[in-house]
Amino acid sequence: MFMKYLHVYWVQIKNNFVREAVYRTNFLTALCVDLVWIAIEVSLFKVIYSNVEVLAGWTQEQVYFFLGIFFASDALFTILFQRNFWNFSDLVNKGELDILLTKPIHPLFLALSRSLNLTAGLNIILGLSITAHYAQAAGFPGGYHWLKLIFWILIGLFSAVMIRFLFSIWIFWTDRSWAFSRLYYQFFTFATKPDQLYPKMIRYLILTFLPFGFIGSVPARALLHGLSPEEYLQIFVVLTSFLILNSFLWKTGLKRYQSASS
């Protein structure tokens, strides 16, 4: 069973490599977009730290350490899932889901693994380089603790998938999901700052109902200072709740689905 899924995924990866190789200019310009985005986020904090020394207990080096983790985690999401979520509404609107439903494999697996965005690969390297560069100055102990980074990047990825899915699934009930996607990216801005900067109410929101803080901020805090047992429990409860809610919404949505194709 697992090998079957792995084989299907491998075929998808190969197809995506071929597609990226055909559109080389697009590949290069997309790389530039990512580089500019990183440059802008870094510049924003550079400007802020030219006026203050510490921001809510975060030094400049610690914020860059956080940004590195955030970029790496987000890049992984972009590579594996971003395009699939953009295409998700078409699956329902245009009836393309019909084809996936007839395949002898879980339709959601196919829906979320069909397209890869390989241009973001450089961002993972850049993100990890930024993290590594500022690790010592930020107070990261290093050594075997680097292994924890993999775990926390995966937590960031899982959180992003859960939230994005919750913003996309409403396409079964609404005709267009453009507004929800747009809203997701508006709220996503909350993930680009350490959670301790936020006032209590917003901080509570991004650590519970909209856990954007789990993408980069909480992982960075966990690696720099460690988390309390209550915080670990909170992460577990929130992500499990999201998984259950999303599964329920997917099943309910499928029951509502009416093929739009001929």
Place this chain on the structure above:
Amino acid sequence: MNLQWRLAALKNGLQDATAYRIEFFFEIMGSAFVPAAIQWVLWYAIFQLGGKQEIAGMSYPEMLHYTLVSLLFTQVRGGDHDFELQEMIRSGQLSNYLLRPVGVVEFIYIRGVAPRLFIATLCLALGVLFSFWLGLSPIRMVGAMFLALLGNLIHYQLGAALATSAFVWEEAYSVLMIKNMAVSLLSGELIPLNLFPESMRWLWQSTPFYLYVFGPTQYALGYWSHGEFLYQLGLSCLWVIGGWLLIRLTWGAGMKRYLSLGG
């Protein structure tokens, strides 16, 4: 000058944008409150948590006023209709427009600017109300909104010129995204541009982006004198003329390369 088709395009653009009302509402809310919340968070962290009294000569209430007023101009600062142009070039839909007796760049702008004009009217009304509450001049608010609308035009002109790279590379999406990202930082919608250290000020001073949000906000809040405002208004007009020339140049060159294949 034929006003009839322009008014029709304007009406069509507004109808198109508001056809999905919930979507339109979400878009306005999202683009208004999230950037404001991010700004507020930064000021909260610096002043309330960090205990700072002043940064770059601005106190906490002044920063909050900046956030509140800049929000009005952020709503006006640009649309995505330059993306529409690049998509038309890429997909070949441009051919349909070439047959029509209207300029395609102007037509797309007028249709795209319609919802922005609607939002600008709402923001101006809100701004005038704010001005009484914050003790600002309503006249300045009107002038600032006019500057913001000129900024909207410059933003589109630059986008329309950049969209022509699709004639060469088949798509200009990434180029336009880079422009929008630069605008988000250099227009002053994320932070007031006077926070930039001296060594980095050339970054925003060398582009017209500061005329979209930072400039109007400075004038509305009374930080710019009327003389400074008129000077910046003149500068905006020069950018508009420059943008118009740039469009003629890039679209003229692009059309010579344009190939529309298929039925």
